[in-house]
Amino acid sequence: MTAVISVPAFLDEQSFEQVLEQVAPLAPDAKMLVDARHTRFATPFGLTALLCLAQSRAEKPDFTPPSDDDVKSYWARSAFFRYAEELFTLRGPVPRARASQDSDVLLEVTPIAKSEDVHEVVERVRERATHILTHKLRLETRATMGFAMSLSEACQNIVEHAGRGGWVGVQVYNWAKRRVGRQVVVISVADAGQGFRRSLDTARVRAIAGDRWSDGEALEAAVTQGYSRHTEPGRGQGLKGIKGYVHRHDGRLSIRSGSARMTIVPPWDDSPAREDGLPMFIGSQLQIIIPERAEGA
Amino acid sequence: MTHIDVRSALNQSLPGNYSDLITRNTGVLVRSVIEERLAGLADGTVAFLDFSHIRLLDRSCADEILSKLMLPMTTDHPPRDGYVVLHGLDEFHLEIIEAVLETHQLALVVQLPSLEARLVGSVTEQERRCWEQVMRQGGAIADTLAIEIGMPCESCQEMLEGLAKRRLLRCVANRFLPLGQAA
Numbered sequence: 288m289t290a291v292i293s294v295p296a297f298l299d300e301q302s303f304e305q306v307l308e309q310v311a312p313l314a315p316d317a318k319m320l321v322d323a324r325h326t327r328f329a330t331p332f333g334l335t336a337l338l339c340l341a342q343s344r345a346e347k348p349d350f351t352p353p354s355d356d357d358v359k360s361y362w363a364r365s366a367f368f369r370y371a372e373e374l375f376t377l378r379g380p381v382p383r384a385r386a387s388q389d390s391d392v393l394l395e396v397t398p399i400a401k402s403e404d405v406h407e408v409v410e411r412v413r414e415r416a417t418h419i420l421t422h423k424l425r426l427e428t429r430a431t432m433g434f435a436m437s438l439s440e441a442c443q444n445i446v447e448h449a450g451r452g453g454w455v456g457v458q459v460y461n462w463a464k465r466r467v468g469r470q471v472v473v474i475s476v477a478d479a480g481q482g483f484r485r486s487l488d489t490a491r492v493r494a495i496a497g498d499r500w501s502d503g504e505a506l507e508a509a510v511t512q513g514y515s516r517h518t519e520p521g522r523g524q525g526l527k528g529i530k531g532y533v534h535r536h537d538g539r540l541s542i543r544s545g546s547a548r549m550t551i552v553p554p555w556d557d558s559p560a561r562e563d564g565l566p567m568f569i570g571s572q573l574q575i576i577i578p579e580r581a582e583g584a
Numbered sequence: 585m586t587h588i589d590v591r592s593a594l595n596q597s598l599p600g601n602y603s604d605l606i607t608r609n610t611g612v613l614v615r616s617v618i619e620e621r622l623a624g625l626a627d628g629t630v631a632f633l634d635f636s637h638i639r640l641l642d643r644s645c646a647d648e649i650l651s652k653l654m655l656p657m658t659t660d661h662p663p664r665d666g667y668v669v670l671h672g673l674d675e676f677h678l679e680i681i682e683a684v685l686e687t688h689q690l691a692l693v694v695q696l697p698s699l700e701a702r703l704v705g706s707v708t709e710q711e712r713r714c715w716e717q718v719m720r721q722g723g724a725i726a727d728t729l730a731i732e733i734g735m736p737c738e739s740c741q742e743m744l745e746g747l748a749k750r751r752l753l754r755c756v757a758n759r760f761l762p763l764g765q766a767a
Contacts, residue, residue, distance in 0.1 A: 403598065443644060
């Protein structure tokens with residue numbers, strides 16, 4: 288019997304939990320149809336996480352694309368179908384993938400597996416992003432460097448720690464009507480690899496966490512305390528750099544791994560700093576949101 | 585004194601014509617090219633690592649290059665007798681490098697576009713004062729410097745030796761000399 292997983296109309300970091308709640312009770316090899324017919328909007332987090340979902344299954348899942356042509360066209364421009372075709376059995380026609388004409392798509396969904404991929408991603412984003420980041424988001428040139436650095440560090444976490452390839456996507460949004468009240472740029476980096484808990488599961492780190500060792504503790508160890516599975520000093524600099532950048536620019540950083548999520552929460556957001564007991568999901572999914580520079584900042 | 589173009593070390597390390605010094609893997613490759621070049625230099629040589637043609641630098645890559653290059657050189661028994669000065673850094677590079685050096689309690693001499701030399705990384709105010717005085721004078725011995733900066737002679741000697749051990753000054757026949765041009 289095929290389990291039908293309904294994708295919410297608005298697919299982002301929060302609503303992806305609804306997808307995971309439906310998937311959690313299923314056996315890894317259960318036949319699954321991911322139904323996105325009614326989905327009208329998806330963030331890079333939603334798109335990259337859907338690809339990770341397919342990677343996490345022992346049995347190739349089916350996928351029904353959005354029924355709305357505009358939505359389908361946007362997903363095609365975001366290169367989602369290019370990779371979904373390999374990971375899902377698509378049930379329904381999808382537009383041919385073309386180079387994105389959408390200026391707000393700073394980076395289509397792009398696979399990351401090796402160090403050279405990170406170089407390519409940073410080169411491509413720089414070409415498209417500098418104008419948008421300095422004009423739309425009014426970031427200083429130096430801040431655009433920090434943006435590229437954060438992107439690089441987030442992507443190389445996949446290369447260094449995930450144990451398998453992952454995905455990155457970057458998009459600009461006008462969130463004038465949301466609480467942040469400004470334009471934002473969103474980076475999403477997701478993988479279906481081993482996750483923080485397994486990556487950090489060394490005698491050294493476990494000795495510190497003791498009996499409390501869990502996905503949440505692993506995230507806490509990496510994000511708050513700067514632990515890495517590598518013992519040499521200086522490791523863990525990447526996340527530290529991202530945190531510093533996010534903090535300086537009133538941004539939001541969230542990392543989900545296993546059944547937990549940690550969020551560096553800016554004043555314009557009210558997410559909990561740490562969530563445990565979420566539906567289990569393989570790998571790690573990171574999202575960075577940098578808002579437009581506020582007036583007078 | 586010798587000049588090492590970091591961009592050319594990057595291009596030698598990776599296929600493609602990149603100008604971003606990013607990812608730890610890239611750092612490993614670039615460092616080994618730099619180490620190879622340093623190994624060919626005479627003892628006591630000051631090598632200028634030129635970042636002028638580098639656009640982006642991330643912390644992981646900077647850590648892999650600079651900390652692993654400098655940590656062995658600042659031990660009691662360094663594998664070679666050499667010095668490194670950073671050149672061609674922009675403000676963003678400086679910020680990244682400073683954070684990396686502080687993580688390891690390291691410091692380095694940076695030559696600014698004005699050719700003025702500056703100490704970046706983990707140094708105390710007193711060490712900085714002492715170092716700047718040596719730079720201004722183009723060299724110093726502990727006895728005289730101690731009087732000039734109002735410090736006990738033994739402490740001054742110890743501090744200068746410490747700066748030399750950290751490869752921030754050269755010590756030649758009990759005289760402490762700058763690496764870059766005097767401010």
